[in-house]
Amino acid sequence: MATMSTPTLDATTAPTSLYVHVPFCIRRCAYCDFATAPYDDASAKAYVPRLLAELERVPTGAAMRTVFFGGGTPTALNEPELEQLLAAVRDRIRLQPGFEWTCEANPESVTPAKARLLREHGVNRVSLGAQSFQLSVLSALGRDHSPDHVFRALDLLRAAGFERLTLDLMFAAPGETNAELERDLDTLTAQQLDHVSAYCLTYEPGTPLTRMRAEGRVTPQDEDAELVQYRIVRERLAAAGLAHYEISNYAREGQESRHNLVYWRGEEYFGIGLGAGSYESGTRRTNTRLLPEYLGEWGGAPFPPHEAETLGASAKARERVILGLRLRAGIDPRDFTVGCGGSLEELYRDGEIESLIARGVLEQADRRLRLTARGVELADEVFVELV
Ligand code: SF4
Incomplete structure (x- = not known):
């Protein structure tokens, strides 16, 4: 903590x-x-x-x-x-x-x-x-x-x-x-x-x-x-x-x-309460799940005891890919050249995306990348490969 x-x-x-x-x-x-x-x-x-x-x-x-x-x-x-x-x-x-x-x-x-x-x-x-x-x-x-x-x-x-x-x-x-x-x-x-x-x-x-x-x-x-x-x-x-x-x-x-x-969409939000997650100023925090700790003293801090992680550009981009692919609308690869420090091709330079498309679990349509119907059913496996 x-x-x-x-x-x-x-x-x-x-x-x-x-x-x-x-x-x-x-x-x-x-x-x-x-x-x-x-x-x-x-x-x-x-x-x-x-x-x-x-x-x-x-x-x-x-x-x-x-x-x-x-x-x-x-x-x-x-x-x-x-x-x-x-x-x-x-x-x-x-x-x-x-x-x-x-x-x-x-x-x-x-x-x-x-x-x-x-x-x-x-x-x-x-x-x-x-x-x-x-x-x-x-x-x-x-x-x-x-x-x-x-x-x-x-x-x-x-x-x-x-x-x-x-x-x-x-x-x-x-x-x-x-x-x-x-x-x-x-x-x-x-x-x-x-x-x-x-x-x-x-x-x-x-x-x-x-x-x-x-x-x-x-x-x-x-x-x-x-x-x-x-x-x-x-x-x-x-x-x-x-x-x-x-x-x-x-x-x-x-x-x-x-x-x-x-x-x-990987946007920021406040999160307060026992076990709550928040994403503020680029830092993800997860509050303690222990009620006595949450109810106790926080040593003058504005946060209860928590774990915190500030993601680097690559981890942030991968997280955005995985969260965004949960949506049927998928992601716009062009977004990754704007705020994530590199393009999708640079992020997956070993051909992971092409290989998932070839397996029929990802598809490119209307300039967006998204899970296919089969990919939705195998989403956990796809995300493991992309993380
Ligand atoms: S015990 Fe868990 S699943 Fe059941 S109502 Fe409470 S939060 Fe929901």
């Missing part, structure tokens, strides 16, 4: 995106490896002031294009805590015309009062962690809600005036059949949403699900079955008018997540 000097940023030069992490969840899902902590009154009461101390790094009046409250479950905070946080952020920044302010929520944590609070303070997009509409799948994932909670949350959010709603869906859960996934997609598409994120279940080290797999208590889907389900998701969402614009994301035109586009 490092403590670095504070970069000087003012409201005109500061990043125009802000991520705020609220780590609390009522119960931990079996597959989760995010920076989370169980909700309890004392921890939440101590956490919000620390978050606000970190917020002071954001220049007063900084004009934000996007704000994202993620977690954890931001809506696990009680109403006074949520209001304190929303009001502090709102007071600190200016919102640019056409701004996007997203808040993640779990279905069981959405109440009429919290939906109203979010809307009143400027949140205009909610990302709901539905994951599935099948009780058997929700149970396999260790989720703490039922499908009815999702419908109720959607109704409450719409009644509070939210027009931009996105759902998270998970597929390839242990034992999940293609027919169950199809039923999830029927239910989801009937909701006529403008945006969906759909993730293949992964078994992260240290999670309960990974331990259960090691003990033989759950059987993961094999890679072929995962691929079949990924294709089902893509085909069904495309048929419902949701374009596949990023490896795991689908949207109607103009409804893409503007905040996540900042990450995929």
